[in-house]
Amino acid sequence: MQADINRQAVYVYEAPLRLWHWINALAIVVLAVTGYLIASPLPTQPGEASANFLMGYIRFTHFAAGYILGIGFLFRIYWAIVGNHHARQLFLPPLFSAGFWSGVWHEIKWYAFAAREPRKYVGHNPLAVLVMHVLFLWMLVFMLITGFALYGEGAGMDSWQFLLFSSWVIPLFGQSQDVHTWHHLVMWVLVCFVIIHIYVAIREDIMSRQSMVSTMISGWRMFKDGRDVDDGH
Amino acid sequence: MTETFYEVMRRQGITRRSFLKYCSLTAAALGLGPAFVPRIAHAMETKPRIPILWLHGLECTCCSESFIRSAHPLAKDVVLSMISLDYDDTIMAAAGHQAEAIITETIEKYDGNYILAVEGNPPLNEDGMYCIIGGRPFLDQLTHAAAHAKAVISWGSCASYGCVQAAKPNPTQAVPVHKVVKDKPIIKVPGCPPIAEVMTAVVTYILTFERFPELDRQGRPKMFYSQRIHDKCYRRPHFDAGQFVEHWDDDSARKGYCLYKMGCKGPTTYNACSTIRWNAGTSFPIQAGHGCIGCSEDGFWDKGGFYNRLTAINQFGIEGNADEVGMAAAGAVGAATAAHLAVSAVKRAQHKGGQE
Numbered sequence: 001m002q003a004d005i006n007r008q009a010v011y012v013y014e015a016p017l018r019l020w021h022w023i024n025a026l027a028i029v030v031l032a033v034t035g036y037l038i039a040s041p042l043p044t045q046p047g048e049a050s051a052n053f054l055m056g057y058i059r060f061t062h063f064a065a066g067y068i069l070g071i072g073f074l075f076r077i078y079w080a081i082v083g084n085h086h087a088r089q090l091f092l093p094p095l096f097s098a099g100f101w102s103g104v105w106h107e108i109k110w111y112a113f114a115a116r117e118p119r120k121y122v123g124h125n126p127l128a129v130l131v132m133h134v135l136f137l138w139m140l141v142f143m144l145i146t147g148f149a150l151y152g153e154g155a156g157m158d159s160w161q162f163l164l165f166s167s168w169v170i171p172l173f174g175q176s177q178d179v180h181t182w183h184h185l186v187m188w189v190l191v192c193f194v195i196i197h198i199y200v201a202i203r204e205d206i207m208s209r210q211s212m213v214s215t216m217i218s219g220w221r222m223f224k225d226g227r228d229v230d231d232g233h
Numbered sequence: 234m235t236e237t238f239y240e241v242m243r244r245q246g247i248t249r250r251s252f253l254k255y256c257s258l259t260a261a262a263l264g265l266g267p268a269f270v271p272r273i274a275h276a277m278e279t280k281p282r283i284p285i286l287w288l289h290g291l292e293c294t295c296c297s298e299s300f301i302r303s304a305h306p307l308a309k310d311v312v313l314s315m316i317s318l319d320y321d322d323t324i325m326a327a328a329g330h331q332a333e334a335i336i337t338e339t340i341e342k343y344d345g346n347y348i349l350a351v352e353g354n355p356p357l358n359e360d361g362m363y364c365i366i367g368g369r370p371f372l373d374q375l376t377h378a379a380a381h382a383k384a385v386i387s388w389g390s391c392a393s394y395g396c397v398q399a400a401k402p403n404p405t406q407a408v409p410v411h412k413v414v415k416d417k418p419i420i421k422v423p424g425c426p427p428i429a430e431v432m433t434a435v436v437t438y439i440l441t442f443e444r445f446p447e448l449d450r451q452g453r454p455k456m457f458y459s460q461r462i463h464d465k466c467y468r469r470p471h472f473d474a475g476q477f478v479e480h481w482d483d484d485s486a487r488k489g490y491c492l493y494k495m496g497c498k499g500p501t502t503y504n505a506c507s508t509i510r511w512n513a514g515t516s517f518p519i520q521a522g523h524g525c526i527g528c529s530e531d532g533f534w535d536k537g538g539f540y541n542r543l544t545a546i547n548q549f550g551i552e553g554n555a556d557e558v559g560m561a562a563a564g565a566v567g568a569a570t571a572a573h574l575a576v577s578a579v580k581r582a583q584h585k586g587g588q589e
Contacts (some may be wrong), residue, residue, distance in 0.1 A: 039543060041494065044485050045475040054475030111573070111582055157449070157459045161474070171450050175530040176461070176501035181544040181555050188559025191565040199570045203577060 009120050012086050013219045020076050021216055027069040034062035035187055066147050071145060086123045093133045099124050119230035120209045122221055135193045139186050145169060146183040238277040245323040262434045264456050276441045283440055284347040285322035286339055286378055290371045291364050291398045292353025293408050296389040297323050299426035303433040303514035333367040340381045349382035351392045355413055356405035363405035388422050390528060393421035400534040420445050421452040426529035430509050431457045462499035462525050465507040496540040497524030504529040
């Protein structure tokens, strides 16, 4: 453990996890754009109906990206089990640890310009863990469940999508219309998350004591000073 | 003993040929194979008519209006005589105390053996005083009749979900039937009104097989409510092609393009309108050029305009939809991020200045 602290670089994110991150990011962009176009379609297409299939292609892209997101998420859970301990961080925030909440508080102070310097972390900082767990992970679960529930409606009552998702999600919300509305609203929650996520990643890269953006590309966390890290690895 | 259905039909002057035609049409409407035609005929010939009590709570009678317009089978000639409709205040001859006496009589005579059909729903506020039948709250009549019934049919969106009288703010506190009747099997036949053929087919199925047809999780018969209007809409190819009506008076409207952008609720509405259609298969709203308003869905009255694609969200005290709320949130987050970025840059510049 002590040996880690003096090292200037630590291998944090393994290749499959990094690959998941970028595929997932791409899938979310595609899903948000096509999803928006499903709710607010492009202007009417000229010509015969038989010569056009625009809405069909948009919906196909949305569903295909949804499958990639869903399969990717299952893989991500698998990787949380078999990967290194950083792969588990997103799934299991230490909500009952006082040190975790003190870390969250310090990060909030750092972002409110009330702390002189952020703490040094090999993994995510506690605030990042909290926000990603609540605002990303659970929102992603929500989108996958409601998304497959809406897909199951078209696939029909005998489809596995309907049996696994639509059969309980639609009655839970009351009817299909409300499932659509919530699916749409949470898309905007994810858009907000993406804005914050990208801003914070770049800001941390510049202003914090460790690398951020390049870490998700190469997997290596670089440190800017030789002092002890605060997440005790 | 009560007459059988067949005896009643013959007494009404219906020939055996017409009777068998009706049996095969009903089998087809129910999605059953030809093998079921003799079974339906046999049931009709041997079974005594099941008495039905048809009660009316808070409603507009559109369910009854739809029901009497059934073409297959002809409600006028067949169903009204076929089912022993012992009480239905809208279409029965008796009135006043005489009519109300029939309810008591039926409940006593056929205790546990009659079907209770409910059109409309009970208001709970002020001890049910918003709907008085024969001097008593409808709530009392409903719970009493339901307690002795074999099963309950919830006709229409009122009985199934609450419908317009349960719309916000729901001053009478109208609730669907299943909120007050909890110990009886209930079949929901939503719609405002439900399609006539769907209503008569449900009755026929119950009479023939003495059980409910297969129901989905919300208690609706799967044979009529397992697909959305959108899934079988004849304008669906225009949807897939991306061809939409943009204004009520544009060229696309004349060409009969998809009404999705005009707020058609077909994609979220489970009903059989696009297959069975209305008035003996003549037409249905979308065919007439108007979008579906989703009348067979729970809460359709509180989802904002019938002509808006996205549901209205009024929780924030402003008229909005998912896009307006989402864009406002994303805009606020974006502005906050930009402001934070500016302060960060200044701070960093100061910090660097301090270091040097």
